[in-house]
Amino acid sequence: xxxxxxxxxxxxxxxxxxxxxxxxxxxxxxxxxxxxxxxxxxxxxxxxxxxxxxxxxxxxxxxxxxxxxxxxxxxxxxxxxxxxxxxxxxxxxxxxxxxxxxxxxxxxxxxxxxxxxxxxxxxxxxxxxxxxxxxxxxxxxxxxxxxxxxxxxxxxxxxxxxxxxxxxxxxxxxxxxxxxxxxxxxxxxxxxxxxxxxxxxxxxxxxxxxxxxxxxxxxxxxxxx
Amino acid sequence: xxxxxxxxxxxxxxxxxxxxxxxxxxxxxxxxxxxxxxxxxxxxxxxxxxxxxxxxxxxxxxxxxxxxxxxxxxxxxxxxxxxxxxxxxxxxxxxxxxxxxxxxxxxxxxxxxxxxxxxxxxxxxxxxxxxxxxxxxxxxxxxxxxxxxxxxxxxxxxxxxxxxxxxxxxxxxxxxxxxxxxxxxxxxxxxxxxxxxxxxxxxxxxxxxxxxxxxxxxxxxxxxxxxxxxxxxxxxxxxxxxxxx
Numbered sequence: 001x002x003x004x005x006x007x008x009x010x011x012x013x014x015x016x017x018x019x020x021x022x023x024x025x026x027x028x029x030x031x032x033x034x035x036x037x038x039x040x041x042x043x044x045x046x047x048x049x050x051x052x053x054x055x056x057x058x059x060x061x062x063x064x065x066x067x068x069x070x071x072x073x074x075x076x077x078x079x080x081x082x083x084x085x086x087x088x089x090x091x092x093x094x095x096x097x098x099x100x101x102x103x104x105x106x107x108x109x110x111x112x113x114x115x116x117x118x119x120x121x122x123x124x125x126x127x128x129x130x131x132x133x134x135x136x137x138x139x140x141x142x143x144x145x146x147x148x149x150x151x152x153x154x155x156x157x158x159x160x161x162x163x164x165x166x167x168x169x170x171x172x173x174x175x176x177x178x179x180x181x182x183x184x185x186x187x188x189x190x191x192x193x194x195x196x197x198x199x200x201x202x203x204x205x206x207x208x209x210x211x212x213x214x215x216x217x218x219x220x221x222x223x224x225x
Numbered sequence: 226x227x228x229x230x231x232x233x234x235x236x237x238x239x240x241x242x243x244x245x246x247x248x249x250x251x252x253x254x255x256x257x258x259x260x261x262x263x264x265x266x267x268x269x270x271x272x273x274x275x276x277x278x279x280x281x282x283x284x285x286x287x288x289x290x291x292x293x294x295x296x297x298x299x300x301x302x303x304x305x306x307x308x309x310x311x312x313x314x315x316x317x318x319x320x321x322x323x324x325x326x327x328x329x330x331x332x333x334x335x336x337x338x339x340x341x342x343x344x345x346x347x348x349x350x351x352x353x354x355x356x357x358x359x360x361x362x363x364x365x366x367x368x369x370x371x372x373x374x375x376x377x378x379x380x381x382x383x384x385x386x387x388x389x390x391x392x393x394x395x396x397x398x399x400x401x402x403x404x405x406x407x408x409x410x411x412x413x414x415x416x417x418x419x420x421x422x423x424x425x426x427x428x429x430x431x432x433x434x435x436x437x438x439x440x441x442x443x444x445x446x447x448x449x450x451x452x453x454x455x456x457x458x459x460x461x462x463x464x465x466x467x468x469x470x
Contacts, residue, residue: 119311119313119315120318122311122315123316123317125276125304126277127308127333127377127381128304128333128334129329130301133332137317137332141317142318144319
């Protein structure tokens with residue numbers, strides 16, 4: 001192999017890569033948070049809702065989980081202007097990722113809903129809790145604890161795989177920045193070596209943050225690796 | 226007028242009638258024990274009173290007021306006045322002992338925090354668990370969890386306490402501590418309906434024993450009447466079988 005790595009130009013433009021990484025992180029957090037809200041609603045409807053609403057949620061989940069995220073985001077990016085909505089690239093990506101994550105999180109959270117012990121729900125009922133209070137005080141803490149690892153894993157999926165789709169609709173997140181910069185200097189291998197390392201660091205930080213959050217808030221003995 | 230009057234209460238699981246017209250009454254401060262073979266409907270009586278199993282007929286009066294189970298609001302009103310402890314304790318796993326006791330009084334009743342916490346401490350003292358106030362349920366033995374469940378039920382100041390086989394899931398050496406806690410409640414004048422297989426305990430604390438079989442009351446009377454001189458064949462068979470060992 002005769003290729004000589006020249007990282008100098010990458011370090012010169014490192015601040016721009018950092019900006020990209022920051023945007024990636026923000027997109028990941030917001031898409032996951034939005035997806036968690038959508039997923040919680042979806043899972044609650046799938047568990048307690050009337051059949052027309054359940055059918056609606058099922059349809060949404062089937063369509064989203066069986067099509068690539070890229071195609072869903074292209075639909076928003078190219079389709080919305082046709083109906084008169086001109087949203088920024090970032091907005092399209094964020095909404096697309098939120099809807100995508102929401103479908104997967106509906107399924108993940110649904111597992112949490114149906115794994116709550118019936119007896120604990122009955123204890124809540126006999127203490128006088130309404131359905132909302134049962135979800136708030138019994139189901140949610142149970143979900144947080146029992147499926148925390150699955151949720152944390154999915155956050156990493158959104159953070160790394162989800163957001164990088166943005167590069168294809170011109171969002172300058174980490175991958176997008178790397179493509180922009182390397183197409184100027186043609187140091188593709190150097191840029192993507194560094195970017196790969198940055199993704200690892202990003203997910204590592206996120207994993208530690210999630211593990212600490214789990215320990216403090218939900219008493220989950222979450223492991224980082 | 227009795228404190229709790231149950232008259233001709235019926236309940237179904239699907240098409241199976243599990244309560245075929247149950248009637249009994251309790252005076253304030255009394256303890257009534259429901260006994261009988263498995264599947265006789267004892268636990269269903271308690272579940273029906275709490276609105277966990279729908280009542281399909283009959284009336285329930287508590288302290289002179291008719292309880293109505295026709296809407297979820299009415300069911301919650303009934304649950305407001307009664308408390309139940311289950312066989313499987315059913316503590317909230319993600320909360321400490323103190324949080325288990327104070328959740329409903331604080332978040333659902335919205336009572337004053339200082340008073341609720343003082344009452345919770347008093348109740349934990351009563352069941353002998355003052356030192357476990359910050360423990361989580363997975364750090365407690367079965368007997369300790371069941372005593373927390375008792376205290377949690379009492380924290381809502383129920384007018385009547387329903388105990389559904391509260392010692393059946395416990396190791397034999399832990400049964401005593403839970404029964405002791407119930408004895409203390411009895412001494413405090415708590416009105417209770419108890420479903421139990423601990424016949425010695427029933428005989429000791431109950432004012433009245435109701436023997437059930439196949440969704441019906443077969444015989445009722447004082448513990449001495451039922452244990453020593455049962456009138457019906459079924460009661461005779463049941464008591465001679467279980468009192469033999």
